[in-house]
Amino acid sequence: MYKLLKTDGNARRGQLHTVHGVIETPVFMNVGTVAAIKGAVSTEDLETIGTQVQLSNTYHLHVRPGDKIVKKMGGLHKFMSWERPILTDSGGFQVFSLAGLRKIKEEGVYFQSHIDGHRIFMGPEESMQIQSNLASTIAMAFDECPPSKAEREYIQKSVERTTRWLARCQAEMKRLNSLEDTINPHQLLFGINQGGVLPDIRMDHAKRISDMNLDGYAVGGLAVGESHEEMYGVLDVTTPLLPVDKPRYLMGVGTPANILEAVDRGIDFFDCVYPSRNGRHGHVYTNHGKLNLFNAKYELDDRPIEEGCGCPACRRYSRSYIRHLLKAKEMLGMRLCVLHNLYFYNTMMTEIRQAIDEGRYKSYKKEKLDRMAAGE
Amino acid sequence: MYKLLKTDGNARRGQLHTVHGVIETPVFMNVGTVAAIKGAVSTEDLETIGTQVQLSNTYHLHVRPGDKIVKKMGGLHKFMSWERPILTDSGGFQVFSLAGLRKIKEEGVYFQSHIDGHRIFMGPEESMQIQSNLASTIAMAFDECPPSKAEREYIQKSVERTTRWLARCQAEMKRLNSLEDTINPHQLLFGINQGGVLPDIRMDHAKRISDMNLDGYAVGGLAVGESHEEMYGVLDVTTPLLPVDKPRYLMGVGTPANILEAVDRGIDFFDCVYPSRNGRHGHVYTNHGKLNLFNAKYELDDRPIEEGCGCPACRRYSRSYIRHLLKAKEMLGMRLCVLHNLYFYNTMMTEIRQAIDEGRYKSYKKEKLDRMAAGE
Numbered sequence: 001m002y003k004l005l006k007t008d009g010n011a012r013r014g015q016l017h018t019v020h021g022v023i024e025t026p027v028f029m030n031v032g033t034v035a036a037i038k039g040a041v042s043t044e045d046l047e048t049i050g051t052q053v054q055l056s057n058t059y060h061l062h063v064r065p066g067d068k069i070v071k072k073m074g075g076l077h078k079f080m081s082w083e084r085p086i087l088t089d090s091g092g093f094q095v096f097s098l099a100g101l102r103k104i105k106e107e108g109v110y111f112q113s114h115i116d117g118h119r120i121f122m123g124p125e126e127s128m129q130i131q132s133n134l135a136s137t138i139a140m141a142f143d144e145c146p147p148s149k150a151e152r153e154y155i156q157k158s159v160e161r162t163t164r165w166l167a168r169c170q171a172e173m174k175r176l177n178s179l180e181d182t183i184n185p186h187q188l189l190f191g192i193n194q195g196g197v198l199p200d201i202r203m204d205h206a207k208r209i210s211d212m213n214l215d216g217y218a219v220g221g222l223a224v225g226e227s228h229e230e231m232y233g234v235l236d237v238t239t240p241l242l243p244v245d246k247p248r249y250l251m252g253v254g255t256p257a258n259i260l261e262a263v264d265r266g267i268d269f270f271d272c273v274y275p276s277r278n279g280r281h282g283h284v285y286t287n288h289g290k291l292n293l294f295n296a297k298y299e300l301d302d303r304p305i306e307e308g309c310g311c312p313a314c315r316r317y318s319r320s321y322i323r324h325l326l327k328a329k330e331m332l333g334m335r336l337c338v339l340h341n342l343y344f345y346n347t348m349m350t351e352i353r354q355a356i357d358e359g360r361y362k363s364y365k366k367e368k369l370d371r372m373a374a375g376e
Numbered sequence: 377m378y379k380l381l382k383t384d385g386n387a388r389r390g391q392l393h394t395v396h397g398v399i400e401t402p403v404f405m406n407v408g409t410v411a412a413i414k415g416a417v418s419t420e421d422l423e424t425i426g427t428q429v430q431l432s433n434t435y436h437l438h439v440r441p442g443d444k445i446v447k448k449m450g451g452l453h454k455f456m457s458w459e460r461p462i463l464t465d466s467g468g469f470q471v472f473s474l475a476g477l478r479k480i481k482e483e484g485v486y487f488q489s490h491i492d493g494h495r496i497f498m499g500p501e502e503s504m505q506i507q508s509n510l511a512s513t514i515a516m517a518f519d520e521c522p523p524s525k526a527e528r529e530y531i532q533k534s535v536e537r538t539t540r541w542l543a544r545c546q547a548e549m550k551r552l553n554s555l556e557d558t559i560n561p562h563q564l565l566f567g568i569n570q571g572g573v574l575p576d577i578r579m580d581h582a583k584r585i586s587d588m589n590l591d592g593y594a595v596g597g598l599a600v601g602e603s604h605e606e607m608y609g610v611l612d613v614t615t616p617l618l619p620v621d622k623p624r625y626l627m628g629v630g631t632p633a634n635i636l637e638a639v640d641r642g643i644d645f646f647d648c649v650y651p652s653r654n655g656r657h658g659h660v661y662t663n664h665g666k667l668n669l670f671n672a673k674y675e676l677d678d679r680p681i682e683e684g685c686g687c688p689a690c691r692r693y694s695r696s697y698i699r700h701l702l703k704a705k706e707m708l709g710m711r712l713c714v715l716h717n718l719y720f721y722n723t724m725m726t727e728i729r730q731a732i733d734e735g736r737y738k739s740y741k742k743e744k745l746d747r748m749a750a751g752e
Contacts, residue, residue: 034700034701034704034706035697035700035701036701036704036706036708036709037708038706038707039416039707040415040416040706040707040708040710040711041708042688042692042708042711042712043692044688044692060704064700064703064704065675065696065700065703065704069675069676069696069700072676073676073678073694073696073697074678079694079696079697079700080693080697081692081693081697299441299445300445300448300449302449302450312418312420316418316419316420316457317456317457318449318455320441320445320449320455321411321449321455321456321457324410324411324440324441324445324455325410325411325412327440327441328410328412328436328440328441330410330412330414330416331414331415331416331707331710331711332412332413332416332417332418333412334416334707335416335418335707335711336418
C-alpha cells in the first residue's frame with residue numbers, strides 16, 4: 001500500500017508498505033543482476049550503505065541458477081540472505097537486448113539463451129510464474145520494449161499488445177498469489193507504460209493502464225538512446241495521467257541529474273547500473289562531479305574519494321590506495337568504488353526525501369546540480 | 377622481543393612484541409601480495425576474521441606502485457589502512473620465480489620487471505632500502521632460493537653467498553633504522569636458512585646464522601617441489617639448532633596438515649597463498665576436508681560451508697547460493713570463499729595455541745588430522 005506523505009511542486013514524498021518492510025520514496029534500487037551486486041558487494045555491505053531495495057533480473061535468474069532452484073531454496077530473499085524488499089524485472093528487456101534469435105508472437109517471445117543457446121519461450125504467464133518462483137516483493141509486467149526510434153505504426157501495435165499482455169499478467173499474478181505453495185502470496189505487480197517518445201501514444205497508454213488498478217506504474221522504454229529532453233518530455237505528459245495514490249517507477253534511469261529532474265516530475269522509484277558499472281571502471285561520483293581514479297593526479301592524493309563521506313571506502317582508504325588497487329587489477333579496488341557509488345546514490349535519495357519533507361526541493365535540486373557541475 | 381610462554385613437546389607457544397602490537401604465536405600470516413588480499417578482501421574484513429599479520433610482497437610493491445610512493449604516503453600501514461603487524465618478504469623469491477632474464481652476481485641480482493620488462497638491480501642493500509620505505513614491522517633478509525633439486529655444489533656456493541648477503545642486510549637495516557626520516561625505526565629483520573634438502577648444509581647454515589643475533593629466523597626454500605617427508609626432515613634437523621629465544625618462520629607453507637606437523641617441529645610463523653588461491657577457485661576448507669563448491673551436489677544444499685563456523689560467509693550464506701555465485705562468475709562468490717578459508721586457517725591457529733597452552737598438542741593434532749581426512 002502506497003502512502004503519499006507530502007508533495008513539493010510535482011515532487012512526491014511517500015512510503016510503500018510491503019510484506020518485506022516499508023520503502024521510503026523517492027528511492028534508488030541497487031541492481032543485483034544475478035542475485036548479487038557486481039563488485040563483490042555482499043548483502044551485509046548493502047545494509048551498511050543504506051540500500052532499501054535490491055533489483056534482480058528475472059531473465060538471468062531463469063537461465064542460471066533457474067527460478068525453480070531458487071524456489072526450492074525458499075525464494076530470493078532466503079537464497080541471497082536479504083530481508084528487505086526486492087523488485088524483479090519481467091525478463092522482457094533482457095529478452096529484447098541480450099538473447100539470440102527471437103520471434104515475437106501474440107502469445108509471447110521465442111528466443112535463445114545467451115548462455116547455451118537453448119530455445120526458451122516467455123510470455124506474460126511464464127514471466128509471472130518465474131517471478132512468483134523467485135518470490136520478489138514487486139514483480140514487473142511482461143512488456144515489449146520497442147526501439148525508441150521505431151516507426152509510429154510499429155510502436156502503436158507493440159503498445160496495444162503490451163496492454164493485452166498486462167491484463168494477462170494481472171490475471172496470472174492473481175492466480176499465482178492464491179496458490180497454496182506460493183512463497184509470497186502478497187507479491188505486488190507494477191504495470192509499464194510504453195510508447196517510445198510519441199506523446200499521444202504514451203498518454204493514451206498511461207490512461208488505459210491507470211484504470212487497471214495495479215499496485216504501481218512504471219515508465220519504461222526510456223534511457224535507450226533518446227535525448228534527456230525527450231525523456232523529460234515523456235515524463236511531463238505521462239506522470240500527470242498516472243494514479244496519484246500509486247507509486248511510479250522510471251526504469252533504468254540514470255545519472256544523478258536525471259534522477260533529480262525525474263523526481264521533480266513526480267517519479268518515486270529508480271534503478272540503474274551506472275553506480276556499479278562506473279565503480280568497476282574506477283569512475284566515482286562526488287558532490288563535485290565524477291572522478292576517474294585511474295588519473296595520474298591521484299597517485300599521491302591521500303584524501304578519501306570525498307571528504308566527509310561516510311561510506312566504507314571513504315571512512316578508511318585514500319584515493320592513492322584505491323588508484324593503486326585499480327591499476328593492479330585488485331578486485332578490492334572495484335569493490336570500494338562500487339560501495340562508494342551506491343552509497344552516493346543512496347545518500348542523495350535521503351537528501352531528496354529530506355528536501356521534499358522540508359518543502360525546499362527546487363532549491364535543493366538547483367544547488368546540487370550546480371555543485372556537481374562546478375567540479376573540484 | 378620474542379617471549380616463549382610454554383612448550384609442549386617441540387611445539388612452542390609464544391608472543392612477538394612489536395611496535396604494531398603483540399603477535400600471538402604460532403600464527404598464520406595472510407598474504408596480501410600487492411598490499412591487498414586477493415578476492416576483494418578489505419582490511420576491515422581481515423579485522424573481522426581475526427588476522428594478526430598481513431604479508432606483503434616487496435618485489436610487487438617495488439614495481440607497482442613503487443616503494444617510494446608508499447613511503448610518501450606514510451608507509452604500508454597508512455597506505456592500506458592496517459594498524460597491526462605487517463611482514464614483507466625480501467623480493468628474492470619473486471626475482472627468482474617471476475622476473476624475466478636474470479643474472480646473479482656477488483653484489484646482487486640483475487633482472488627484468490615482469491610488468492614492463494625494464495632492467496632492475498636488487499641486492500641486499502636495495503632490498504633493505506625498499507622494505508624500509510615500505511616500513512613493514514618485519515623485514516626479511518635478501519637471499520637466493522635455489523631449486524631444491526640443484527647440484528650440491530651449486531647449493532653450497534649459493535648458501536655461502538646468502539650468508540654474506542645476510543651480513544650486508546643486517547648492517548644496512550641497522551643503518552636505515554637509525555636514519556632520521558625512517559618511518560619505522562624499530563623494523564625487525566629475520567634471517568633465512570637455506571640448503572635445499574641437504575641436511576649437513578642446512579645444519580651448518582642454521583648454526584652460522586644463529587650466531588648473528590637476528591630478530592627471528594626463517595626456514596626458506598621449502599614447499600618448492602620436494603616431498604612432505606623431505607620438508608619435515610629438514611625441520612627436524614634445523615629447528616633444534618635455531619635460538620630458542622627467537623621466533624621461527626617456515627616460509628610459504630602450507631596445507632593445514634603441513635602447519636600442524638611443522639608446529640610440532642617448533643615452527644612459530646607461517647604464510648601461504650593456499651587459502652586465498654583455493655578460495656578464488658571455489659575450494660573451501662572444513663574440519664571434514666576440502667569441498668569443491670562447483671560440484672553439482674551443492675546445487676540445493678542450504679547448509680553453510682561449515683556448520684557452526686563464525687565466518688562472514690557461513691554466518692549468512694548457503695553452499696547453494698555461493699555455488700551459484702561461483703558459476704555465474706560473480707566476484708562475491710570468490711570473496712566469500714576466501715573469507716571462509718582465511719577464517720578457517722586463523723581459527724585453526726587459535727586452536728593450536730590453545731592446545732599448546734593446555735599441554736595437549738599431540739592429541740589435538742591427531743584428532744584434527746583424522747577429522748579432516750575422514751571427509752563429510
